[in-house]
Amino acid sequence: MTQAIEVRDLRRRYGGPRGFEAVKGISFDVAHGELFALLGTNGAGKTSTMEIVEGLDRPSGGTVRLLGQDPYRDRATVRPRIGVMLQDAGFPADLTVAETARMWAGTLPGPRPVPEALELAGIGHRAGVRVKQLSGGERRRLDLALALLGRPEVLFLDEPTTGLDPESRRNTWRVIRDLLVAGTTVLLTTHYLDEAQALADRLAIMHTGTVVTTGTVAQVVSAYPARISFSASIGTDIPDLPGSPTITRDGAAVVIKTDALQATLSALLRWADDHALPLHDLDARSASLEEAFLTIAGGTR
Numbered sequence: 034m035t036q037a038i039e040v041r042d043l044r045r046r047y048g049g050p051r052g053f054e055a056v057k058g059i060s061f062d063v064a065h066g067e068l069f070a071l072l073g074t075n076g077a078g079k080t081s082t083m084e085i086v087e088g089l090d091r092p093s094g095g096t097v098r099l100l101g102q103d104p105y106r107d108r109a110t111v112r113p114r115i116g117v118m119l120q121d122a123g124f125p126a127d128l129t130v131a132e133t134a135r136m137w138a139g140t141l142p143g144p145r146p147v148p149e150a151l152e153l154a155g156i157g158h159r160a161g162v163r164v165k166q167l168s169g170g171e172r173r174r175l176d177l178a179l180a181l182l183g184r185p186e187v188l189f190l191d192e193p194t195t196g197l198d199p200e201s202r203r204n205t206w207r208v209i210r211d212l213l214v215a216g217t218t219v220l221l222t223t224h225y226l227d228e229a230q231a232l233a234d235r236l237a238i239m240h241t242g243t244v245v246t247t248g249t250v251a252q253v254v255s256a257y258p259a260r261i262s263f264s265a266s267i268g269t270d271i272p273d274l275p276g277s278p279t280i281t282r283d284g285a286a287v288v289i290k291t292d293a294l295q296a297t298l299s300a301l302l303r304w305a306d307d308h309a310l311p312l313h314d315l316d317a318r319s320a321s322l323e324e325a326f327l328t329i330a331g332g333t334r
């Protein structure tokens with residue numbers, strides 16, 4: 034079966050052939066019904082990538098297939114099958130929520146009933162309110178409702194929960210999960226790593242226009258070392274430990290990074306027991322998505 038989205042060696046240069054290359058030859062696939070998250074530092078190229086996959090922009094190099102078609106050239110046939118959550122849909126602020134949705138629905142073939150889309154996005158209770166009176170979070174929900182109006186097969190969500198309070202974020206996550214269960218494919222950008230962890234089947238971490246790592250959360254995280262930290266009396270000699278860990282000390286604070294958490298930790302605890310040495314503030318954990326991200330953002334991998 035073909036993928037819902039296929040991106041091959043995608044490039045996007047701004048300002049002509051000698052201009053700035055914001056996306057430097059990236060490749061990824063998104064299967065039907067999958068949520069793929071693009072993560073990355075500011076300016077990494079996520080929005081540039083998203084806009085090309087949506088068909089808003091032409092690549093400077095490489096190819097993109099969206100639902101088997103070229104999203105830029107075949108935009109007229111692809112557009113009705115996708116939903117894009119715009120940051121600011123640009124409707125008159127004097128219209129009410131329901132009027133805005135009806136106006137948008139008027140441009141779509143076979144849209145959902147407006148009340149259904151508003152309820153789905155959790156903004157049904159504000160249907161009669163003028164857009165200019167909505168809070169920032171309510172605006173984001175209206176943006177989501179508009180994206181859902183066309184019953185999209187592929188949904189593009191560019192930072193969908195930025196500015197939402199924690200409860201609204203979780204409501205939006207529920208909406209997204211329900212859409213995935215119903216078979217919708219989702220391409221998401223987010224700065225919230227917990228959002229990617231909660232929703233993404235697979236993800237890519239971008240940095241300065243390239244994909245540095247991609248895979249499931251577990252696959253991405255497994256490439257980074259686990260971390261053990263504790264405080265020990267200054268002058269204590271830490272023994273050789275299995276797993277070839279790197280050990281750094283700052284006064285009494287010790288940080289051990291290892292690819293073999295269980296073996297390193299077991300040996301450390303045995304050694305501490307044998308010497309009746311208390312390890313204060315002992316903490317041991319596998320790498321997190323945040324650590325992988327920060328390592329990449331810091332340019333150390």
Ligand SMILES: Nc1ncnc2c1ncn2[C@@H]1O[C@H](COP(=O)(O)OP(=O)(O)OP(=O)(O)O)[C@@H](O)[C@H]1O
Nearest residue numbers: 047048053055073074075076077078079080081082
């Ligand atoms: N129209 C444009 N003309 C020139 N440069 C642009 C244009 N759009 C984006 N860029 C540049 O391309 C790079 C990538 O921008 P992009 O918006 O794709 O990054 P991003 O990963 O979405 O960042 P953020 O997380 O800050 O939204 C940035 O350096 C940006 O300044």
